[in-house]
Amino acid sequence: MARPAGTGLLRKPDTTLPHRLERSARTEQGALHPTEDLLAWIEERNAAQLHDVRRIPFAELDKWRFDDATGDLGHASGKFFSIQGLRVHSDYGPVRTWTQPIINQPEIGILGILVREIDGVLHCLMQAKTEPGNVNGVQLSPTVQATRSNYTRVHEGNPVPYLEHFRDADAQHVLSDVLQSEQGSWFFRKRNRNMIVEVHGPVAEHEDFRWVTLGQLHRLLAVDNLVNMDSRTVLSCMPGGFEGAAEEPTGVSESLERSRDPLSGTLHTTAEVRSWITAQQSEHVVRTDLIPLNAVRRWRRGTHDIHHELGTFFNVVAVDVRSNSREVGGWTQPLLRPYGTGMVAVLVKRVDGVLHALMNARVEPGYLDVVELAPTVQCTPENYAGLGVEYRPPFLDLVLDRHPEQVLFDTELSEEGGRFHEARNRYQIIEVDADFPDADLPDYRWLTLHQLTELLKHSHYVNVQARSLIACLRGLR
Amino acid sequence: MARPAGTGLLRKPDTTLPHRLERSARTEQGALHPTEDLLAWIEERNAAQLHDVRRIPFAELDKWRFDDATGDLGHASGKFFSIQGLRVHSDYGPVRTWTQPIINQPEIGILGILVREIDGVLHCLMQAKTEPGNVNGVQLSPTVQATRSNYTRVHEGNPVPYLEHFRDADAQHVLSDVLQSEQGSWFFRKRNRNMIVEVHGPVAEHEDFRWVTLGQLHRLLAVDNLVNMDSRTVLSCMPGGFEGAAEEPTGVSESLERSRDPLSGTLHTTAEVRSWITAQQSEHVVRTDLIPLNAVRRWRRGTHDIHHELGTFFNVVAVDVRSNSREVGGWTQPLLRPYGTGMVAVLVKRVDGVLHALMNARVEPGYLDVVELAPTVQCTPENYAGLGVEYRPPFLDLVLDRHPEQVLFDTELSEEGGRFHEARNRYQIIEVDADFPDADLPDYRWLTLHQLTELLKHSHYVNVQARSLIACLRGLR
Numbered sequence: 001m002a003r004p005a006g007t008g009l010l011r012k013p014d015t016t017l018p019h020r021l022e023r024s025a026r027t028e029q030g031a032l033h034p035t036e037d038l039l040a041w042i043e044e045r046n047a048a049q050l051h052d053v054r055r056i057p058f059a060e061l062d063k064w065r066f067d068d069a070t071g072d073l074g075h076a077s078g079k080f081f082s083i084q085g086l087r088v089h090s091d092y093g094p095v096r097t098w099t100q101p102i103i104n105q106p107e108i109g110i111l112g113i114l115v116r117e118i119d120g121v122l123h124c125l126m127q128a129k130t131e132p133g134n135v136n137g138v139q140l141s142p143t144v145q146a147t148r149s150n151y152t153r154v155h156e157g158n159p160v161p162y163l164e165h166f167r168d169a170d171a172q173h174v175l176s177d178v179l180q181s182e183q184g185s186w187f188f189r190k191r192n193r194n195m196i197v198e199v200h201g202p203v204a205e206h207e208d209f210r211w212v213t214l215g216q217l218h219r220l221l222a223v224d225n226l227v228n229m230d231s232r233t234v235l236s237c238m239p240g241g242f243e244g245a246a247e248e249p250t251g252v253s254e255s256l257e258r259s260r261d262p263l264s265g266t267l268h269t270t271a272e273v274r275s276w277i278t279a280q281q282s283e284h285v286v287r288t289d290l291i292p293l294n295a296v297r298r299w300r301r302g303t304h305d306i307h308h309e310l311g312t313f314f315n316v317v318a319v320d321v322r323s324n325s326r327e328v329g330g331w332t333q334p335l336l337r338p339y340g341t342g343m344v345a346v347l348v349k350r351v352d353g354v355l356h357a358l359m360n361a362r363v364e365p366g367y368l369d370v371v372e373l374a375p376t377v378q379c380t381p382e383n384y385a386g387l388g389v390e391y392r393p394p395f396l397d398l399v400l401d402r403h404p405e406q407v408l409f410d411t412e413l414s415e416e417g418g419r420f421h422e423a424r425n426r427y428q429i430i431e432v433d434a435d436f437p438d439a440d441l442p443d444y445r446w447l448t449l450h451q452l453t454e455l456l457k458h459s460h461y462v463n464v465q466a467r468s469l470i471a472c473l474r475g476l477r
Numbered sequence: 478m479a480r481p482a483g484t485g486l487l488r489k490p491d492t493t494l495p496h497r498l499e500r501s502a503r504t505e506q507g508a509l510h511p512t513e514d515l516l517a518w519i520e521e522r523n524a525a526q527l528h529d530v531r532r533i534p535f536a537e538l539d540k541w542r543f544d545d546a547t548g549d550l551g552h553a554s555g556k557f558f559s560i561q562g563l564r565v566h567s568d569y570g571p572v573r574t575w576t577q578p579i580i581n582q583p584e585i586g587i588l589g590i591l592v593r594e595i596d597g598v599l600h601c602l603m604q605a606k607t608e609p610g611n612v613n614g615v616q617l618s619p620t621v622q623a624t625r626s627n628y629t630r631v632h633e634g635n636p637v638p639y640l641e642h643f644r645d646a647d648a649q650h651v652l653s654d655v656l657q658s659e660q661g662s663w664f665f666r667k668r669n670r671n672m673i674v675e676v677h678g679p680v681a682e683h684e685d686f687r688w689v690t691l692g693q694l695h696r697l698l699a700v701d702n703l704v705n706m707d708s709r710t711v712l713s714c715m716p717g718g719f720e721g722a723a724e725e726p727t728g729v730s731e732s733l734e735r736s737r738d739p740l741s742g743t744l745h746t747t748a749e750v751r752s753w754i755t756a757q758q759s760e761h762v763v764r765t766d767l768i769p770l771n772a773v774r775r776w777r778r779g780t781h782d783i784h785h786e787l788g789t790f791f792n793v794v795a796v797d798v799r800s801n802s803r804e805v806g807g808w809t810q811p812l813l814r815p816y817g818t819g820m821v822a823v824l825v826k827r828v829d830g831v832l833h834a835l836m837n838a839r840v841e842p843g844y845l846d847v848v849e850l851a852p853t854v855q856c857t858p859e860n861y862a863g864l865g866v867e868y869r870p871p872f873l874d875l876v877l878d879r880h881p882e883q884v885l886f887d888t889e890l891s892e893e894g895g896r897f898h899e900a901r902n903r904y905q906i907i908e909v910d911a912d913f914p915d916a917d918l919p920d921y922r923w924l925t926l927h928q929l930t931e932l933l934k935h936s937h938y939v940n941v942q943a944r945s946l947i948a949c950l951r952g953l954r
Contacts, residue, residue: 009829010741010829010831011742011743011744011746012740012746014746171753174749177756239748263489265488267486267488269489272648272651274655278655282585282656282670285584351484352487369936
């Protein structure tokens with residue numbers, strides 16, 4: 001049929017983007033800053049960012065107080081976040097009804113990475129940033145990491161650098177922009193806007209910021225507690241097409257390259273994966289209600305913490321922070337301090353040379369919807385010590401008993417240091433044989449990278465732990 | 478790179494499906510039952526399905542009662558649904574805080590259409606079904622329309638015919654399976670599973686069921702109050718590729734055919750559309766809390782209804798139903814009875830021959846998330862009579878003042894008769910000039926059919942009124 005004359009208004013997707021991302025993923029030599037210089041710069045920023053964090057009793061919190069009626073712990077402004085109670089009724093798992101403290105932070109913040117082509121290679125503007133809950137001071141953070149309270153200036157600090165690139169982004173330069181959830185056991189329906197925006201003109205590199213290639217980030221992800229959670233989740237939402245990029249291909253990188261390609265085939269078609277997720281959302285009935293913190297049972301409030309009577313799960317603590325590098329020089333705040341080191345692992349296998357990852361449709365009470373896709377294993381093993389075998393998470397023993405040659409990735413990474421106190425997880429990617437059984441369990445399925453990348457264009461499909469592992473998986477060589 | 482030997486386990490999407498759907502959309506002659514026979518069958522079923530609906534006072538409700546403490550109206554079993562109160566705080570629109578009655582139905586039901594190739598043409602198994610709130614008795618319904626209470630047999634009626642095809646569907650035969658929301662002003666976070674499942678063996682046609690082609694359904698959608706809401710929402714989730722199918726192409730059908738093709742180009746790329754939706758979700762802060770029905774202000778409970786003191790919006794009423802065709806012979810229940818006839822209209826325009834539809838990112842308090850995409854206009858004009866111009870919905874006057882030659886579709890269709898009493902909406906598709914201005918308003922954007930079809934693969938993007946109009950739009954000739 002004849003096509004009417006063109007107005008020039010119609011647009012097509014940018015097909016050059018996957019190639020540009022792949023070039024960045026291949027580039028470690030030839031980056032603007034050699035990787036050793038980046039590591040030295042992080043050491044230097046760590047020393048420069050005066051950072052003194054001290055546990056204090058709740059009574060010494062400034063502007064934070066427990067509400068007389070509810071016991072909720074909140075800020076005098078009503079902004080930031082509050083610690084409230086949550087009551088959960090579920091038809092899932094061995095424990096079906098419980099109450100717990102939870103962080104309620106209804107505002108949507110921005111986690112943004114600015115990218116720019118430098119000498120023909122895309123670089124990401126990364127920030128050396130201290131958070132009070134970090135295990136080690138400075139970590140590598142996104143360009144912008146701002147709550148709505150931050151950027152509407154509730155605490156009257158300095159403006160957030162580079163924020164204007166995200167607040168006033170030209171739609172045509174936005175590579176990714178999607179709401180994603182955070183820890184559903186600790187946050188009530190929290191989500192942040194994960195943004196990647198490309199700039200075309202020059203942008204100054206402030207002293208806490210450096211332009212870094214995807215290839216460098218993939219190298220740095222393997223360093224313990226260096227690339228922070230916010231960077232990992234934004235990177236996981238990067239459009240696909242660069243996975244498996246390697247100077248010298250390996251079996252793993254080839255299987256990643258096939259796994260990113262929709263034409264390679266999949267164990268389950270994408271329509272089947274969506275139907276499986278729909279069935280899992282429909283299968284479970286989970287009802288959650290915010291309740292007063294003082295109505296939470298089996299948790300005790302002391303002078304220095306709120307803890308479960310068994311000493312498991314997590315505590316709520318208070319800290320005093322002195323820093324010369326933040327928008328304000330010093331402050332106090334509560335933090336959630338998890339118990340033990342978490343184990344976050346995904347099993348992968350190559351089927352006809354196409355890498356598949358075993359995902360778990362997992363119920364967590366703080367999700368907006370019922371389930372999100374989690375890694376194969378996500379737990380704190382100590383919480384299961386002494387409990388019966390019926391409580392044992394599937395595949396946990398397989399991860400604990402792994403052989404060294406199965407381990408493709410094994411790094412301790414920590415969770416958001418602005419809300420969590422030393423929340424450490426050991427992230428692992430473990431390869432199993434191609435004939436490892438297909439899912440017998442209704443809440444587990446093997447997915448390809450292409451399928452995960454498509455789901456990550458939308459909200460509330462893939463949880464934050466899985467997003468961290470996907471960021472790491474994409475960079476394997 | 479060399480590909481390892483194949484196991485035969487990897488699968489590819491079914492590329493024949495769009496062609497098979499298109500053949501069905503082209504087929505009106507040559508269908509199993511001529512369209513006139515279908516209309517006669519509906520008349521006949523309407524006479525056969527004894528159906529006597531009578532308004533009764535609340536005091537005559539059987540097994541439904543107002544809770545003494547909360548005033549909530551619920552069923553003795555705790556199942557089905559209840560009428561509760563909702564408190565809304567929003568930063569959006571001229572009225573930002575209010576309370577209202579709302580239907581709470583936390584269970585997820587199944588709306589399913591069974592499809593089958595008959596003589597090489599896909600047919601949908603449609604049901605002639607009476608609902609107590611229907612304006613006219615029998616309407617054309619999906620194969621299965623079952624709440625969880627229905628299929629777990631809470632009211633101990635007959636089993637739901639054909640349900641097993643959806644409950645035990647082989648993943649490979651599921652064409653569509655997605656949770657979709659329903660009216661966000663009347664339901665609290667209600668959603669149903671919209672399923673389309675293909676069967677390959679013979680399936681008996683019970684007397685209330687007929688096999689119908691997509692082409693026939695498109696013809697029947699233009700008949701007032703014939704194709705019910707549940708059919709329309711399931712049809713809107715049909716995989717795309719058949720839009721604009723016509724024996725004799727017209728300008729409109731050609732523009733639909735281009736609009737379904739991702740290669741035709743779009744005013745906004747799909748990445749930009751997602752970013753716009755993310756921005757709209759982030760822009761508004763809406764907090765909703767279920768409250769006791771007797772804490773709702775400005776609504777009055779009488780002996781026969783619950784109504785707003787102005788007489789606007791809707792009433793809650795009670796009915797007594799006698800029927801010989803339902804799972805049980807008779808029952809009583811509450812229904813929500815809206816005030817006036819709604820106006821639901823979408824503006825479309827052809828840009829370089831590619832049809833675009835003007836969608837509105839709309840806040841409704843019952844959505845799981847903050848906004849969903851609605852038609853250009855969705856309101857009950859009477860509710861705005863006597864209010865100032867600042868309350869006037871954008872584009873409403875343009876719809877009211879349309880010229881006849883702009884009208885591509887104009888049919889009265891009614892909403893779910895199992896919950897709503899004579900809820901009528903006038904659905905219209907109105908074409909504007911190609912140079913009609915691109916969106917000046919931040920909450921409106923022009924999208925192609927392909928973009929809408931992609932969003933409809935996922936939950937909570939497109940509201941139920943827009944889904945009805947999309948089902949109609951796809952069938953235009």
